[in-house]
Amino acid sequence: MTHCHSETDTGLGESWKAPRPLSVNIQTPRLTLRPFELTEAQPLFDAINADRSTLAPWVPWAAKDHHALHQTVLYIAKQLEALRDLDSAKGLGLGVFDRETGELLGGHGFHDVRSDTASCEVGYWMRSARRGQGITTEATAHLLSWLFTPQTKGGLELKRVRIYCSAKNAASSRVPTKLGLVEEVRQRRDYFVEGFGPTDRLGWGVLADEWDCASHTMKS
Numbered sequence: 001m002t003h004c005h006s007e008t009d010t011g012l013g014e015s016w017k018a019p020r021p022l023s024v025n026i027q028t029p030r031l032t033l034r035p036f037e038l039t040e041a042q043p044l045f046d047a048i049n050a051d052r053s054t055l056a057p058w059v060p061w062a063a064k065d066h067h068a069l070h071q072t073v074l075y076i077a078k079q080l081e082a083l084r085d086l087d088s089a090k091g092l093g094l095g096v097f098d099r100e101t102g103e104l105l106g107g108h109g110f111h112d113v114r115s116d117t118a119s120c121e122v123g124y125w126m127r128s129a130r131r132g133q134g135i136t137t138e139a140t141a142h143l144l145s146w147l148f149t150p151q152t153k154g155g156l157e158l159k160r161v162r163i164y165c166s167a168k169n170a171a172s173s174r175v176p177t178k179l180g181l182v183e184e185v186r187q188r189r190d191y192f193v194e195g196f197g198p199t200d201r202l203g204w205g206v207l208a209d210e211w212d213c214a215s216h217t218m219k220s
Contacts, residue, residue: 004148004149004208004211004212015115016116016157016159018087018156019086019151019156020084020085020086021083021084022082022083022084022086022092022156024083024094024146026143026146027099028099028138028139029099030098030099030100030135030138031097031098031099031139031142032096032097032098032099033095033096033097033108033139034094034095035079035080035083035092035094035095036076036079036093036094037076038073038076038077038080040095040104041069041073041076042069043104044072044076044104044107045066045069045072047104048062048066048072049066050127050128051128052066054128055125056194057169057194057195057196058165058172058193059123062125075093079092079093086113087113087115090111090112091110091111091113092109092111093108094107094108094109094143095108096108096124096135096136096139104127105126105135106124106125106126106130106135106136107124107125108122108125108136108139108140109124110122110143110147110161111123113158117159117160118157118158118159118160119158119159119160119161120147120158120161121161121162122140122143122162122163124136124139124140131171137175137178137179140176140179141179141216142216144179144206144211144216145211145213145216148161148208148211148213149213158208159207159208160208161205161206162184163175163176163181163203163204164185164201164203165191165201165202166191166193166199166201166202167186167191167199167200167201168196168199173202176204177204179206179217179218180218181204181218183203183204184203184205185201185202185203185204186202187200187201187203
């Protein structure tokens with residue numbers, strides 16, 4: 001059985017620290033989640049550029065960044081640095097790759113890591129050609145398991161994970177809903193989306209002791 005938290009929980013809280021260096025290679029039935037390599041800057045840039053119009057309303061970086069290849073190179077370099085010092089970086093972006101072909105399908109990751117609550121927020125994006133296939137849900141389920149797995153077993157050993165999105169972003173909201181995460185937030189007209197204006201902000205949360213890392217599902 002895979003445990004999502006330490007057998008003897010001493011209350012990590014403010015004492016939580018990320019492992020150094022950090023190693024991430026998450027395998028799912030269809031996918032590999034891992035940091036990008038510098039040699040993958042061009043395919044990442046091309047993927048973002050191809051779907052920029054559908055990504056931009058929901059992820060501000062798609063409108064503001066990655067407009068030139070050197071910006072994507074810099075982004076990857078920052079993620080590689082985060083592997084060495086996650087406590088300072090407070091997050092890490094990962095590529096989502098087809099496990100069989102190696103094709104880049106999208107991006108995933110976690111940010112706003114808070115040591116005082118041993119928690120983080122996760123976010124994701126998917127190439128338009130691969131949307132609607134359950135890929136993001138699969139990736140998110142396995143990422144949650146890794147985030148909750150003890151550091152002695154190769155995980156991050158966090159205690160809580162949160163997901164936020166606009167109520168207008170039906171595709172993003174389906175992921176935590178399908179995974180059965182607890183809807184904790186509905187802030188009215190609190191999330192501005194270009195082209196939509198102020199929208200409701202939705203938020204979900206899951207605690208380590210609510211998640212089964214062996215089955216990658218909420219405990220019943």
